[in-house]
């Protein structure tokens with residue numbers, strides 16, 4: 001199988017009054033057809049910027065400064081906007097946390113879906129409407145032939161997210177990007193939407209990037225995981241390795257906080273004391289050092305690279321694992 005998406009040393013920056021702020025850097029990953037990658041971290045860690053870079057939806061102040069983003073070998077980072085427009089909604093679709101921000105309140109569900117289907121699939125309006133109804137049915141909307149003529153505000157949050165999924169999948173994208181797709185929903189509905197996404201992903205073999213602050217969502221959905229902190233990937237592993245053998249002190253901090261998650265997001269953040277450094281004032285050395293209970297002297301001055309653990313695909317950006325790459329006795333150094 002060929003690689004679907006290859007992100008290489010991505011660096012994305014935003015212009016601001018101080019010049020520019022680098023929001024993500026050195027982000028590298030690959031995604032195979034049908035595979036799901038989860039990107040997890042606190043707000044401001046760069047996970048959304050990473051996905052918006054792939055979509056090239058960075059607004060007027062954002063730009064890809066370095067690196068490339070290859071979709072089936074074509075570099076999206078340098079593609080003209082006119083071609084990028086054809087890729088969005090066709091090869092790559094996106095669903096967001098709050099469907100109301102992407103659904104237009106003045107058009108019926110059907111009209112919004114039909115517009116996109118006609119544009120990308122070259123169907124007649126009549127055929128497109130039939131197809132829209134079948135997609136609504138597929139995502140579990142009851143009475144789809146009636147709902148297709150309703151306005152978005154008539155639907156519950158969960159139903160609106162189902163509509164968004166139907167819209168996102170209607171052009172059979174190769175890649176689906178879901179940014180906090182269930183964060184605005186209550187826990188029961190959240191579980192139903194995740195279930196639906198898994199079912200559809202399997203049926204269409206759609207590769208998925210799922211962005212979440214919630215490790216529970218990531219555990220449920222992802223094959224492999226990037227943990228991001230302050231604009232960098234601090235750990236990468238397949239989902240089983242990450243949850244069974246987390247290495248980075250930040251990842252471990254996130255793990256400890258899982259039981260609190262459903263009750264109160266603030267409890268979770270409090271479990272790792274301190275705050276994320278601001279983009280304009282990145283500390284020297286390891287960006288996590290002021291919050292890290294294991295910080296060594298060199299952590300305050302030397303920047304740790306992302307290094308593989310024992311030559312595996314498990315990678316961690318932390319000086320504690322400096323000796324663990326080829327040295328079989330290295331486990332003894334693991335004090336955590």
Ligand code: SF4
Nearest residue numbers: 286289292299318319
């Ligand atoms: Fe903590 Fe140092 Fe590892 Fe950073 S490099 S996570 S400060 S131990």
Ligand code: MG
Nearest residue numbers: 043047048179
């Ligand atoms: Mg976000």
